[in-house]
Amino acid sequence: MSVSPAIRLALLPHGEGLPLPAPHSPLAAGADLRAALPEGEPLELPPGGRAVVPCGFRMALPAGYEAQIRPRSGLAARHGVTVLNAPGTIDADYRGEVMAILVNLGEAAFRIERGERIAQMVVAPVVRPSFELGELDATQRDTGGFGSTGRG
Template identity: 65%
Template sequence: MSRAVVSALRLPHGEGLPVPAPQSSDAAGSDLAAAVPAETPLTIPPGSHALVPTGFAFAIPGGHEGQVRPRSGLAAKHGVTVLNAPGTIDADYRGEVKVILINHGSDPFVVERGMRIAQLVIAPVTPVDFREVEDLSSTDRGAGGFGSTGVTG
């Protein structure tokens, strides 16, 4: 399988941080690190959220998107996750990637410089055109909403 090439622009406050890269040959995501100042870590109180800089901007190839996803270790150990998971980075965006972290845990969470805070997955996007119609084809489910296909109990 061919590999997509994503150009990574290191911003001044990203100096010294690792360029995102898969950590194993079959890893789906690449870790994003926090580009907060070393002398002033960011504390996220329980129930609060914060925008965390990564120190990088990317050029994602056309026909793809970047998905910012939580790290399972932060979620399991601290109750910290990505608020808008998955966050979408469009192929035409060239600004710094920032991660919205939320602390669902019971203790304040300290984000330190270089801490791995999220993972970035590059995925293909199917282009679509929406067409307004007078009615839709029928299905067994029809307009059944939340929980309509599962067993209730």
Template identity: 60%
Template sequence: MRLPGSEGVPLPQRMSEQASGYDLYAAVPAEEPLVLQPGQRALVPTGIAIAMPAHLEAQIRPRSGLAFKHGITCLNTPGTIDADYRGEIKVLLINLGQEPFTIHRGERIAQMVFQLVPPVRLEPVLQLDETVRGAGGFGHTGTK
């Protein structure tokens, strides 16, 4: 659903036939571009809300070009949009670069990838089965 105030902002779209992500666009006011200073973060509106079947989630991920060229990335990555959420999709961006970055209305700011959510039932147990790795974590499987 396109939300009021997002007129003229493109709807999410894949930029190639085999792309897995749908690009999301900034719905900031045209007369007030958003300037992200180095180290600053902002919740950027997209002007859309979605509805999905219960077996799906939408993941919000950074755009590699923005990250590489400008140091702009998403916090809380991937961000999860649950199937029962009906509010506006907003993207939490941060400027990890060294220069201010201006976000204009209609600019591609992130991508949205849809994933299946398998039905999982968690059950408490008294003991877990043994594995070679065991409880090792945070770099335990390699030294480099």
């Protein structure tokens, strides 16, 4: 098993009192992110609506890593609430507040309360390829696009 990187966090005033990002089960890949909304001021996300929801902290990822902000499957399945730009990417040189862009694709309004688990964050290594021009080798699929490899 590889060594896990240490991620330094800085709490923002509106994030105080909320749990730090953490996996919800022992083998979970993602760390749950919570809504750092003001106490008693829930966010109502109407059907078709979207909102940038603060998570109440900033972080310093090590060079060579990114954080991906992903939907929570339970919110997507039960309410149609998902991360709009999934996965959202946080680069190692970003030092602003971590936030999740949520969208309600469901049929009913969805209420987000302070401290609610709204998304998950997966930290992953980044490969930075170099790009160069040249001839491409042919493959069986070649230029076949969407759906070109069949239905199943």
